[in-house]
Structures are given as structure tokens and as C-alpha cells.
Amino acid sequence: MELKEVLRFADDKVFSKTGKHLDDLQEAILKEVLQGRKYATKIAQDRDCTEGYVRVAASELWKILSDVFGEDVSKGNVRAILERAKFYNHSSAIGENYGTVNHNVNICQERARSPTEPQNPQQTPKQLHIDLGDAPEIFTFFDRTSELSTLENWITGDNRTRLIALLGISGIGKTALSLRLIDQIKTQFDYVIYRSLRFSPTLETTLTNLLQIFSQTSEIPQNIETKISQILDYLRKYRCLIVLDDVQMLFSSRQLAGQYQTGYEDYQLFFKLIAEVCHQSCLILNSWEKPREIARLSKDNHPVRCFELGSLGEAAKEILKSQKLSDQETWSTLIDIYQGNPLWLELTATLIRELFGGRVAEFLQCEMPILDEGLQFQLSQPFGRLTAAELAVMVHLANLPEPVAVSHFFNKIPFSPSEIVNAVRYLGNRFLLDVVEEEKIILFSLNSVLKEYVISMSI
Numbered sequence: 019m020e021l022k023e024v025l026r027f028a029d030d031k032v033f034s035k036t037g038k039h040l041d042d043l044q045e046a047i048l049k050e051v052l053q054g055r056k057y058a059t060k061i062a063q064d065r066d067c068t069e070g071y072v073r074v075a076a077s078e079l080w081k082i083l084s085d086v087f088g089e090d091v092s093k094g095n096v097r098a099i100l101e102r103a104k105f106y107n108h109s110s111a112i113g114e115n116y117g118t119v120n121h122n123v124n125i126c127q128e129r130a131r132s133p134t135e136p137q138n139p140q141q142t143p144k145q146l147h148i149d150l151g152d153a154p155e156i157f158t159f160f161d162r163t164s165e166l167s168t169l170e171n172w173i174t175g176d177n178r179t180r181l182i183a184l185l186g187i188s189g190i191g192k193t194a195l196s197l198r199l200i201d202q203i204k205t206q207f208d209y210v211i212y213r214s215l216r217f218s219p220t221l222e223t224t225l226t227n228l229l230q231i232f233s234q235t236s237e238i239p240q241n242i243e244t245k246i247s248q249i250l251d252y253l254r255k256y257r258c259l260i261v262l263d264d265v266q267m268l269f270s271s272r273q274l275a276g277q278y279q280t281g282y283e284d285y286q287l288f289f290k291l292i293a294e295v296c297h298q299s300c301l302i303l304n305s306w307e308k309p310r311e312i313a314r315l316s317k318d319n320h321p322v323r324c325f326e327l328g329s330l331g332e333a334a335k336e337i338l339k340s341q342k343l344s345d346q347e348t349w350s351t352l353i354d355i356y357q358g359n360p361l362w363l364e365l366t367a368t369l370i371r372e373l374f375g376g377r378v379a380e381f382l383q384c385e386m387p388i389l390d391e392g393l394q395f396q397l398s399q400p401f402g403r404l405t406a407a408e409l410a411v412m413v414h415l416a417n418l419p420e421p422v423a424v425s426h427f428f429n430k431i432p433f434s435p436s437e438i439v440n441a442v443r444y445l446g447n448r449f450l451l452d453v454v455e456e457e458k459i460i461l462f463s464l465n466s467v468l469k470e471y472v473i474s475m476s477i
């Protein structure tokens with residue numbers, strides 16, 4: 019929703035309740051806060067007044083807005099409250115017009131005539147409903163500032179994204195990042211839900227689970243279509259942030275990445291609807307295999323985006339520090355070898371502590387990289403899923419000193435060019451390949467950890 023629109027809407031509401039428009043200072047405060055900025059310093063500078071004065075004005079403004087909207091408004095929730103109020107205002111106007119002369123309704127306004135409105139729609143919740151289910155507790159979290167800000171911007175900025183795939187190899191930090199994001203932006207939502215699909219629940223089970231959170235008292239319908247339409251109604255009616263973690267558990271082994279297992283194909287339709295139907299919510303899918311429909315939908319101008327999570331970078335030093343390792347001057351080398359992957363570094367740091375007394379320099383004297391058993395187990399999961407052609411590509415790459423182009427594999431491994439091209443392409447969708455592009459030449463290689471895994475497992 020446009021900033022200007024939201025400001026105008028707030029001003030109209032205040033005027034119709036109090037007979038007074040927002041003054042310049044109130045408008046400036048609202049404008050800064052709606053953009054997620056720290057307002058006091060900037061406004062105080064712009065207007066040559068003290069920050070204290072601006073803060074007092076802001077607290078008056080929250081009181082006025084609380085009065086107008088009938089709930090406690092603060093700088094943390096003002097955007098969510100205004101947008102929700104504007105949404106309902108708009109929808110009810112369309113609802114009143116529907117059946118008369120309004121031919122200009124666009125697809126986004128369909129909700130007013132949805133035939134599948136839940137039987138007992140609840141009142142707008144006055145407070146945040148948060149259900150994180152069995153989400154792991156995150157004790158320490160380092161950096162990821164720019165990743166968090168990009169995701170926040172996608173979700174709450176002007177061009178709202180309805181479906182985000184948060185992708186990356188196992189251990190890179192998808193679960194931790196999504197939970198940190200929830201913590202950061204939860205006050206802007208009515209419902210915040212986290213569920214892991216690690217036990218591969220069917221779509222029916224997942225939908226029932228979600229509906230139980232939304233409509234604690236109403237009966238859950240039997241029919242899957244009705245379940246889907248009820249969920250979509252809740253996503254329209256409330257601003258919801260839903261994270262579905264471990265989406266890779268829906269995909270088949272020994273098939274190219276992102277292929278749904280038999281009996282799980284409905285998820286594809288569900289995710290497509292989330293992308294295509296207009297609503298005010300966001301679904302985040304965490305996965306170490308890129309879901310196929312995401313690649314298609316993100317090209318079609320739908321509000322769908324992929325976020326590929328990479329190395330934790332310098333901040334990974336904090337992990338080594340928390341494990342009390344020594345030889346700080348060598349930490350960057352260790353981080354590079356283990357690709358800045360927080361889990362790989364945690365496992366390796368434990369190994370260094372237990373067998374090398376925490377001395378990183380001594381550990382690095384060994385032939386690198388050394389793979390802790392836990393790290394090997396982590397890697398066995400994606401590798402256990404590879405097709406024969408993908409495995410052949412990986413083994414071949416593990417024995418090459420330099421990156422190569424896709425055509426290099428032709429006639430070197432016993433698969434047709436089509437099989438090889440698909441294998442290379444979908445290995446990318448499993449985040450197992452390093453890709454470099456130089457003057458339109460695309461070259462593929464394996465990082466040192468994967469190379470060592472492939473060689474040491476003799477696969």
C-alpha cells in the first residue's frame with residue numbers, strides 16, 4: 019500500500035472522529051515511523067527542536083490514533099493497524115457496491131464476494147496470535163543484518179511479496195534466520211505461525227493444523243478445497259506471516275530437485291494459489307531444494323521471490339569465539355574452508371576444541387578439509403537424494419582441479435547430453451554447485467567440503 023494513501027487514510031479517519039486534521043509534526047512522525055525509521059532525531063534536526071519535544075508529540079499522536087481505531091496504537095504496530103483498517107474499509111465499500119454498478123473492481127477486491135467466507139468469521143484480533151509450534155529456540159544469533167532487512171522490505175514494503183522461498187544448503191541458517199525475522203517483524207501481523215514439515219505431513223494435515231490456529235472454535239471442514247478456500251480467506255482477512263520449514267521433505271529422492279512425492283502434489287497448487295490470489299499475508303517456504311513452481315512463478319510477475327542464503331561471512335567469527343577457539347588470525351581461513359556455513363563451523367569448532375585444545379592453527383596444518391562425522395551425516399541427506407546422472411557429475415567434478423563448463427561432461431560420463439544438462443541444472447537447485455560466470459562463460463565447480471565428501475565417501 020502506498021505511503022501517501024496510508025497517510026491520507028489516517029488523516030481522514032482522525033478528521034472524521036475529531037474534526038481536526040493531523041498537523042505537520044504529527045504527519046512527519048507518522049511518515050517516518052511508517053517507513054520503519056527512527057523518527058525523533060531526524061525530525062528534531064529538520065525542525066530545529068529537541069528530540070524530547072518530538073517524542074511527546076508522538077505519544078500524543080498514538081493516543082489520538084488509539085482513540086480513533088479503538089485499540090492501542092504504538093510506533094511498533096501503527097503500520098499494521100492502519101493497513102488493516104484501510105483494507106477492511108475498502109473491502110466493505112466494495113461489499114456494499116457489489117451487485118450495483120461497480121464494474122471497476124480488480125482481482126484484489128474479490129474477497130468481498132468470496133463464496134467461501136468462513137462460517138463464523140472471527141472479529142479482528144486485538145492482539146498478535148503467535149504460534150511457533152515446535153520451532154527450535156535460538157539462543158545466539160549473529161548478524162544477517164542485510165538479509166533481514168531485504169526480507170523485511172519484501173514482506174512489509176510497498177511491493178508486498180506473498181510467497182518467499184528461503185533457500186540454501188542444509189546448515190546455512192534458514193531456520194535461524196526465519197525465526198529471527200519473525201521476532202523482528204511480528205508486531206506488524208495479526209497471526210504469526212511457524213511449522214516444520216520435517217515429518218512430511220500431507221497438505222490436508224498441514225491445512226487442518228493451520229485452520230485449528232485460525233478458528234479455534236469452528237469446525238474444520240472435511241473437504242480439501244473448502245480447507246484451502248478457508249485458509250485463503252483468513253490470509254485475506256488478517257495479516258498473517260506463515261513460515262513452513264523443511265519443505266524439501268515433500269520432494270522425492272532420486273528425482274531431479276523439487277519434484278513432489280506422490281501424494282504431495284497438492285502442495286504445488288496450494289503454493290500457486292498463495293502466489294496468485296490476492297491477500298495481505300506472506301508465506302515463507304524454507305528448503306534445501308528449490309521448489310519447481312517457485313522458479314516459474316517468480317518469473318511471471320507474481321509477488322513471489324527467492325532468497326538464496328549464503329555464507330555468514332565475518333560474523334561466523336562470533337561462532338568460533340563462542341566456542342573459545344584460539345589463533346584468531348587464522349579464523350578467516352577456517353571460515354573460508356567451511357564456506358561460512360554456521361552448522362559446519364559449529365561442528366568443526368567442537369572438533370577443534372575436543373581434539374586440538376581449541377588451537378585453530380594446529381588444526382589447519384592437517385590436510386584440509388577435515389569432515390566431522392556430524393558434518394558427513396548432514397551431507398549424506400542431500401547426497402542420498404541424487405539421481406545417477408547427478409552423482410556422476412559430482413564425482414567427476416570432485417576430481418577436477420578447475421571449474422568447467424557444462425559441455426565438458428559430454429562423453430566423459432555415461433549419460434546423454436540432455437541428462438547431463440538437467441543434472442547440472444538441478445544440482446544448482448540443490449545448492450551443491452559453485453557457479454562462476456566470466457564473460458558469458460558459465461563454469462561449475464565443487465567447494466572444498468563437498469569435494470572432500472565425494473572423494474572420501476567414494477561415491
Ligand SMILES: Nc1ncnc2c1ncn2[C@@H]1O[C@H](COP(=O)(O)OP(=O)(O)O)[C@@H](O)[C@H]1O
Nearest residue numbers: 158159160188189190191192193194195360361
Ligand atoms: N546467524 C547465525 N548466528 C548464529 N548461529 C547461527 C546463525 N545461523 C545459523 N546458526 C546456527 O547454525 C545451525 C544451523 O542453522 P539452521 O538455521 O538450523 O540451518 P538450516 O535451517 O539452513 O539447516 C544452528 O545451530 C543455528 O543456531
Ligand SMILES: [Mg+2]
Nearest residue numbers: 192193263264
Ligand atoms: Mg532448518
